[in-house]
Amino acid sequence: MSSHLSDLAELGWTTFFSSQFSSDDFPDSRAVRVVAAHRGLLTVAGDGFEADIPSRLPHAAAEEDRPTVGDWLIVGRDTLRPQRLLRRASLFKRRAAGTGREVQLIAANVDTLFVVTSCNRDFNVARLERYLVLAREAGVLPVVVLTKADLTDDAADYARTARRLLPGLIVETLDARDTDAAAGLGAWCGPGQTVALLGSSGVGKSTLVNTLAGSAAATRAIRADDDKGRHTTTARALHRLQQGGWLLDTPGMRELQLADARDGLDEVFDDIVALARHCRFSDCTHEGEPGCAIQAAIAAGNLEPQRLTRWRKLTAEDAFNSASLAERHARDRAFGKMVRAVIKDKTNPKFR
Ligand SMILES: Nc1nc2c(ncn2[C@@H]2O[C@H](COP(=O)(O)OP(=O)(O)OP(=O)(O)O)[C@@H](O)[C@H]2O)c(=O)[nH]1
Ligand SMILES: [Mg+2]
Secondary structure (H helix, E strand, O other): HHHHHHHHOOOOOHHHHHHOOOOOOOOOEEEEEEEEOOOOOEEEOOOOEEEEEEEEOOOOOOOHHOOOOOOOOEEEOOOOOOOEEEEOEEEEEEOOOOOOOEEEEEOOOOOOEEEEEOOOOOOHHHHHHHHHHHHHHHHEEEEEEEHHHOOOOHHHHHHHHOOOOOOOOOEEEOOOOOOHHHHHHHHHHHOEEEEEEEEEOOOOOOHHHHHHHHHHHOOOOOOOOOOOOOOOOOOOOEEEOOOOEEEEEHHHHHHHHOOOOHHHHHHOHHHHHHOOOOOOOOOOOOOOOOOOOOHHHHHHHOOOOHHHHHHHHHHHHHHHHHHHHHHHHHHHHHHHHHHHHHHHHHHHHHOO
């Protein structure tokens, strides 16, 4: 393998991307990964180099066509001018209320989401399910990381509860301060792999980042443009991990909401979805209609009633966030129409 290829592979280049671009077919172009996004500027990394380039792409009309951190871009080999964006393997995005833009891209091509919670009062099944929906909706593998296992005798119970949430769900319990923790999570932090973290305040995300990054963080945070002695920055950036992988650090992860997350919901609650197919009425609300397969499952002890309640709440949150934007637009349009009508009235000589 040429050094060129191994460098791109270390950055996360896989057959998913190489099937979209071959440098043999386009000798004047090259692939680069967006490792940091600033206002109007991207820091990109390619085979053995890093550079700042303008973020503007030709023909990028929709917000989703704009590059974000983690993206793969095809640029001019020498000019480094952006030419096109490669299709994403995964994408975190959020509704951007009040910005005038429909969606805000948070990160692309993340492989694994560490869903971090601790073995104490922060542990909350509803919150975990919410994070799992966000991960599945983005197309990312969730790995539940239970920190502060050193402070309790019940770590195994927490892990068991978490594992029940999704068939095959990977759950790791650890002391985030312990360097052995990095070894436990190593399978997702190797060369070319990109991870992101999600979890409430105080659960140990920063501690975990420190442990995973080791000395690498201090010496090699890509483009730490506001480095105030911390290893992380407030810019949206990928940071090199000790084991060769990349950690996505962006404040946007904290603001993820459930919106347009129907697919993610269906995946995480596939037991309920499967049951609902057997209800007598296709529009069954599962609130007591005859022939309701979900209520029957609850009565038979095969479904926790709390899980149904949690599913309802998340579904309602998703519906609210998804609909409210459409409604807001409708309201804006109605308001604009009214304003235009008033202006027209005023200019109408009849009303002078
Ligand atoms: N004993 C123990 N303490 C931990 C562990 N993980 C984190 N801590 C401690 O918990 C406190 C909070 O950890 P942080 O890493 O700052 O938490 P965070 O998730 O980054 O919090 P925010 O930045 O507010 O979102 C720190 O004092 C850590 O040392 C753990 O596994 N075991
Ligand atoms: Mg922190």
